[in-house]
Amino acid sequence: MARRVHELMNPDVISVDPRTTAGEALTLLLEHDIADAPVVSDSGGIIGIVSQAALVRHVDAPSTASQTGRFFTDDESYRELGDTIDHHTETPVEKVMSTEMHPVTRETGVAVAANIMRERRLHRLFVTDKGKLVGVVTSLDLMRIVEELG
Numbered sequence: 001m002a003r004r005v006h007e008l009m010n011p012d013v014i015s016v017d018p019r020t021t022a023g024e025a026l027t028l029l030l031e032h033d034i035a036d037a038p039v040v041s042d043s044g045g046i047i048g049i050v051s052q053a054a055l056v057r058h059v060d061a062p063s064t065a066s067q068t069g070r071f072f073t074d075d076e077s078y079r080e081l082g083d084t085i086d087h088h089t090e091t092p093v094e095k096v097m098s099t100e101m102h103p104v105t106r107e108t109g110v111a112v113a114a115n116i117m118r119e120r121r122l123h124r125l126f127v128t129d130k131g132k133l134v135g136v137v138t139s140l141d142l143m144r145i146v147e148e149l150g
Contacts, residue, residue: 002109002110002111003109003110003145004106004107004108004109004110005104005105005106005107005108005109005110005113005125005127005135005137006106006107006127006135007110008110008137008141008142008144008145009106009127009134009135009136009137009141010135010136010137010138010141011134011135013037013038013126013133013135013136014028014029014032014034014037015037015038015039015040015133016028016037016038016039016040016050016093017039017040017042017093018039018041018047018048018092018093018094018097019092019093019094020039020092020093021089021090021091021092021093022055022058022059022089022090022091022092022093022096023059023089023090025037025050025055025093025096026052026055026056026059026089029050029051029052029055030052034052035051035052035053035123036049036050036051036052036124037049037050038101038126038133039093039094039097040133043131043132044131044132044133045128045131045132045133046101046103046126046128046133047094047097047099048093048094048097048098048099048101049097049098049100049101049126050093050096050097050098051098054096054097054098055093055096058091058096059089101126102116102120102122102125103125103126103127103128103133104116104125104126104127104128104137105127105128105129106127106128106129106134106135108127110142110145113125113137113142114142117139117142122139123138123139124136124137124138124139125137
């Protein structure tokens with residue numbers, strides 16, 4: 001009998017609310033040593049994915065005179081630059097997240113999940129049940145099956 005995603009998935013998913021700030025989300029991802037997290041609505045559905053890379057790009061965006069096109073003539077103008085960086089960390093993740101997602105259901109076959117990961121070059125798929133986030137399956141989970149087949 002073909003194995004299903006629910007047999008492998010981890011039900012403990014680190015996720016963020018769309019109103020979570022970019023700074024808070026980046027801290028969360030770094031603390032848990034994960035590359036990205038699903039952005040989940042109040043109803044439990046996945047509405048996007050936020051990655052460390054996107055957050056770092058956003059929080060760091062433009063932070064030097066050459067990047068902003070501004071040259072500072074006094075200390076007050078230069079301090080405005082710091083405020084700009086602080087402002088970037090306060091941006092809600094819903095403004096930074098990607099809406100390109102490839103969720104699978106609990107009943108998706110493991111071979112199908114592996115094919116999606118390979119074709120899309122993904123390392124994880126978020127698992128849903130009736131439209132709500134219930135888990136995550138990773139490429140390492142799939143490697144466990146390969147080991148079992150020995």
